[in-house]
Amino acid sequence: MAKTTFPDDDPIVDQLSALAAAPYENKTTRSIWLQIYDRLSEACRIEIFEPGARLPGEYKLAELFGVNRLTMRNALTRLQREGFLHARKGVGIFVRPPAKRYVIKDNMRFANSLVTTGAISTQTLSVEKRRASPEAQKYYELPPGAHTVELHRIRLLDDAPLYYAVKEFSLKVLPRFFEVYGEFGSVIKTYEAHGITTYKRSETRVLGGFASRAEAEALHLSPKTPVIYVHSINADPSGRVIELNRGCWPLTSVELVFPSP
């Protein structure tokens, strides 16, 4: 049996059959696809499905729920948009971990500011020398055409991607970046190697948007899913900018807390 073929005896089929068993309410009060959405989103929320589990294909699902494939797709589309499911073309539909809302205090250290009990890990996607972004030119006071180091990382909570960030560093500030980060994989350690032991958040900007292809891929979301962006700037005690950060969260997975002193 091919790996991508869905097994007929997968236990998830029984669970879905159970969800589909109840008759639909009068569809004038709530449309069929919304009723299907209700049942599946609730099932995801209370973790009836194992996070990461694969669902049967759209044809099979439509058959199980006794509707046309397009009606089924309507429900599936919203379930994706709200982060419950993630469909991959040519592969299948997968259950995303339920979108708990994680509270982030605006500290600088991710691990310290995330209020949770799970296991946090980091994955570096790429570290590259690149032409500086307009923002970097401005804050690092670079001439046009200058270069910076761009670092792409994701943060995982219990192995599920939760946060995608692009950081931009100046080689004038951190000349030994590649050497140190390459060895330790830690930004903090890289700061320390350059004599920066303390630093501060100088500005945070929060805005909403729709995930780019890269962001969606990294976070296991469907492209164009709504997300929250957090742009932040760190500076050393003298006020010199040392880090530009552009983070991306699934819309409903984070609650940012900004206490006032």
Added chain:
Amino acid sequence: MAKTTFPDDDPIVDQLSALAAAPYENKTTRSIWLQIYDRLSEACRIEIFEPGARLPGEYKLAELFGVNRLTMRNALTRLQREGFLHARKGVGIFVRPPAKRYVIKDNMRFANSLVTTGAISTQTLSVEKRRASPEAQKYYELPPGAHTVELHRIRLLDDAPLYYAVKEFSLKVLPRFFEVYGEFGSVIKTYEAHGITTYKRSETRVLGGFASRAEAEALHLSPKTPVIYVHSINADPSGRVIELNRGCWPLTSVELVFPSP
């Protein structure tokens, strides 16, 4: 001619015809509905359509763009989700003001913190005595079953709704609320009438979600459109909580700036 009937000679039909005139690219590189989305979103962005203008119905639009109604709907759905259009059942499809990104500094006074040149106005939707929310019970230290004043307002920029807020006040803090707010319609003036001349922001929380029916209606958005919520707490100089605020922005209409001192 009935008001809801779309006039055939509306100049917008010509504009749409012009947009539809160019042949579609190979649909394998970008699907037809996305190409239609591209053209219409760009037209909205550069304000080819007057904000508030009504578009022809879906059947007419599909005909103009030479596609099936469902293909057209696909484009229209995304245009709504991203805040370009707003469809009202039984009424029509309307152009929303282009979603400029307004920069909000975390000051307390809306008008001061909004960085723009437009005319800001306020509309009070309701002022009611209500059973206190759990949050209000906590922050105002109220006994279960106590009441608060709930104030629903929208903020308009050049007559377009931009921000919907629910404020909750304690009558123990502001006993003359109805009297003073009723006369002046100003929260600041109500504070002053109670001897509160200065106050501070004690906490701000930012999170994402999907607009409720009420929020969508107030902001002229389609229900379940992604939005950004800002929960904030104001306190007087002694630290006593005087205002709970829950604001709602269209996802892409705001950029919140939190400077660090």
Added chain:
DNA sequence: CAGTGGTCTAGACCACATG
């Protein structure tokens, strides 16, 4: 009442990922 957007069906073809 007529026109609108919202839902639903049946059927078809396509590009993609995997084995």
Added chain:
DNA sequence: ATGTGGTCTAGACCACTGG
């Protein structure tokens, strides 16, 4: 080669809104 999700069509019925 196969099954997957993504797109597209033609046609139908419905509920809501406004005049």
